[in-house]
Amino acid sequence: MAGFVDKLLNIDRRWLFLLVFIGVALPIIMPIGLPVTTTASTRDAFEFIEGLKPGDAVLISFDYGPSSAPENDPMAEGIMRQCFLRKIHVVICALYPLGGLQLANNSLAKVSAEFPDLKYGEDYVNLGFKDGAQAVMKRMGDDIVGAFPTDVRGTPLAQIPMMKSVRSLRQVGVVVTVATGIIGEYWITQAHPQSGVPVIVGPTAVGAPKYYAYLNAGQAVGMLSGMKGAAEYEKLLAAKYPQLERFYKSTHAFTATKGMDAQTVIHFIIILFIIIGNVATLSQRAARRKAEAR
Amino acid sequence: MNFEFGRVALVVLFALLPVVGIAFGFFVPALRARGPLLVAFFAGIIPILSLYIPKRFLSGETGMRPRLDQWLIIVAGFALLLGIVNVIQNGTRKVARREKGWPYSVVLLTGLFITGGLGIWGAVSGQGITSLPDGTGTPFKWIADNFFLPLQATIFALLAFFMASAAFRAFRARNTEATILLVAGILVMSGRVPLLEFLAAPFPPLQPAAAGASQALGKLTEWIMQTPNGAAQSGIIIGAALGAASMAIRLILGIEKGYLGLGGGE
Numbered sequence: 001m002a003g004f005v006d007k008l009l010n011i012d013r014r015w016l017f018l019l020v021f022i023g024v025a026l027p028i029i030m031p032i033g034l035p036v037t038t039t040a041s042t043r044d045a046f047e048f049i050e051g052l053k054p055g056d057a058v059l060i061s062f063d064y065g066p067s068s069a070p071e072n073d074p075m076a077e078g079i080m081r082q083c084f085l086r087k088i089h090v091v092i093c094a095l096y097p098l099g100g101l102q103l104a105n106n107s108l109a110k111v112s113a114e115f116p117d118l119k120y121g122e123d124y125v126n127l128g129f130k131d132g133a134q135a136v137m138k139r140m141g142d143d144i145v146g147a148f149p150t151d152v153r154g155t156p157l158a159q160i161p162m163m164k165s166v167r168s169l170r171q172v173g174v175v176v177t178v179a180t181g182i183i184g185e186y187w188i189t190q191a192h193p194q195s196g197v198p199v200i201v202g203p204t205a206v207g208a209p210k211y212y213a214y215l216n217a218g219q220a221v222g223m224l225s226g227m228k229g230a231a232e233y234e235k236l237l238a239a240k241y242p243q244l245e246r247f248y249k250s251t252h253a254f255t256a257t258k259g260m261d262a263q264t265v266i267h268f269i270i271i272l273f274i275i276i277g278n279v280a281t282l283s284q285r286a287a288r289r290k291a292e293a294r
Numbered sequence: 295m296n297f298e299f300g301r302v303a304l305v306v307l308f309a310l311l312p313v314v315g316i317a318f319g320f321f322v323p324a325l326r327a328r329g330p331l332l333v334a335f336f337a338g339i340i341p342i343l344s345l346y347i348p349k350r351f352l353s354g355e356t357g358m359r360p361r362l363d364q365w366l367i368i369v370a371g372f373a374l375l376l377g378i379v380n381v382i383q384n385g386t387r388k389v390a391r392r393e394k395g396w397p398y399s400v401v402l403l404t405g406l407f408i409t410g411g412l413g414i415w416g417a418v419s420g421q422g423i424t425s426l427p428d429g430t431g432t433p434f435k436w437i438a439d440n441f442f443l444p445l446q447a448t449i450f451a452l453l454a455f456f457m458a459s460a461a462f463r464a465f466r467a468r469n470t471e472a473t474i475l476l477v478a479g480i481l482v483m484s485g486r487v488p489l490l491e492f493l494a495a496p497f498p499p500l501q502p503a504a505a506g507a508s509q510a511l512g513k514l515t516e517w518i519m520q521t522p523n524g525a526a527q528s529g530i531i532i533g534a535a536l537g538a539a540s541m542a543i544r545l546i547l548g549i550e551k552g553y554l555g556l557g558g559g560e
Binding site: 009013016017019020021024032034035036037039040065066067068069070097098099101102103105106109128130131132134135136138139142143146147152153154205208209210212213215216217226228260263264265266267268269270271273274275276277278281 | 355360363364366367369370371373374420422423424425435438439442443444446447449450454455457458459461462463465466467476479480483484486487488489491492493495505508509512516519520523524527528530531
């Protein structure tokens with residue numbers, strides 16, 4: 001027994017890696033279709049955007065990079081789809097230096113292609129990237145043109161019809177920060193108190209715990225927490241909008257709902273590893289004590 | 295003449311004052327820290343005063359605070375430049391001295407110059423760094439889409455493998471605190487995913503019970519995140535904010551001088 005436990009604890013970690021690889025790859029290749037239950041913070045975010053009127057503006061800030069794109073992309077894209085369906089104006093910006101702009105461009109290109117009737121400059125605008133997150137938010141609170149004189153194409157904001165009614169964050173219905181690091185927190189601590197704009201946050205699962213403090217304090221109106229939050233949002237969208245239900249069921253593209261299958265399997269594997277590791281250590285400790293008693 | 299007090303005050307405080315401070319520093323070395331300390335004092339105090347004193351020269355559209363906000367964005371841009379200069383200096387030194395791992399520095403610098411060069415070229419030529427009017431991507435976008443995005447995603451994806459390995463080897467119930475952490479971790483990991491439904495999938499009669507138990511586990515997870523975690527996070531955030539505020543006051547009042555890089559004395 002002791003020999004087996006020692007062997008187990010000293011197992012070549014490449015076996016563990018192989019198990020993890022299979023656990024992630026198989027559910028992506030062959031989706032299981034596990035159910036998703038919604039949480040209050042995601043429902044609050046969904047309902048807040050549902051409560052906006054057509055013509056209101058939503059600012060979606062891409063504050064994440066490619067490292068967390070599988071978690072964050074579905075959040076941003078789901079909210080964009082909801083806004084486009086409800087004729088809510090969408091303003092895009094990116095404050096994360098490591099690839100935020102590229103992800104914003106790719107997501108906007110993908111989702112706007114699904115809504116060919118919508119026009120750039122009238123229904124949605126891409127402001128592009130600006131460095132200095134807190135400083136940019138502070139400036140946007142007074143004057144968006146002061147922070148972004150032109151859009152991503154170099155067109156002055158004064159020439160963009162949609163931006164005539166969106167001059168500062170005070171004219172924005174809600175800021176949605178899809179964030180991987182501290183920039184999401186800046187929207188809550190800097191932009192919200194100074195301009196009063198409500199904030200919905202879409203952090204990675206690893207970053208989500210700290211945002212519960214802001215949710216409890218009412219400083220954030222909703223949260224999509226990690227891939228689960230994104231999958232919950234997709235479920236709410238599919239329940240409300242039949243066209244999106246078809247989209248989320250038929251699409252071959254990656255969605256958070258599909259990602260949850262892989263996440264479930266990998267959580268199971270990690271929990272199994274923790275339990276096996278602890279049981280093995282305990283039995284090793286017990287064997288040592290026994291030997292010492294002799 | 296359109297006399298703007300705010301603009302003149304900014305010129306005096308952030309252009310004339312530093313020049314006078316530098317001049318004083320040359321002639322009276324003991325006073326060389328006074329200029330930067332005064333600049334820091336005014337840069338810190340003006341935004342605070344603007345929140346309490348509703349005067350046009352302070353917080354109006356073209357007042358001192360909005361202008362300082364604008365400058366802040368520009369200064370943040372320079373911080374990025376500083377980072378680039380630092381990377382180039384360190385990288386070239388490593389290559390020149392053939393220090394350990396120098397080929398990686400060659401790759402880093404090559405990537406920096408090619409990507410940065412294409413980005414600057416896109417800005418100068420007016421093409422931008424995203425898509426061209428015909429819908430095709432710029433060279434910068436090509437590099438970002440085909441090198442940067444997949445490489446970053448790959449590096450982060452490796453985390454799953456190391457986390458699983460670490461969970462197996464290091465996450466142990468060694469004492470009471472570690473055991474609480476372990477139990478909470480397992481509960482949250484189980485409650486965040488439909489784990490019970492997954493385990494019950496091969497056994498259809500068990501599925502309704504699994505769904506019910508999964509819902510209860512989900513609620514427990516939300517409670518852990520919202521109540522104990524939320525309370526602890528609030529404490530940490532409030533503590534950090536108080537620390538930041540006291541540090542800001544020390545900087546504004548010139549008590550904290552470490553950022554001047556003057557060592558022990560002035």
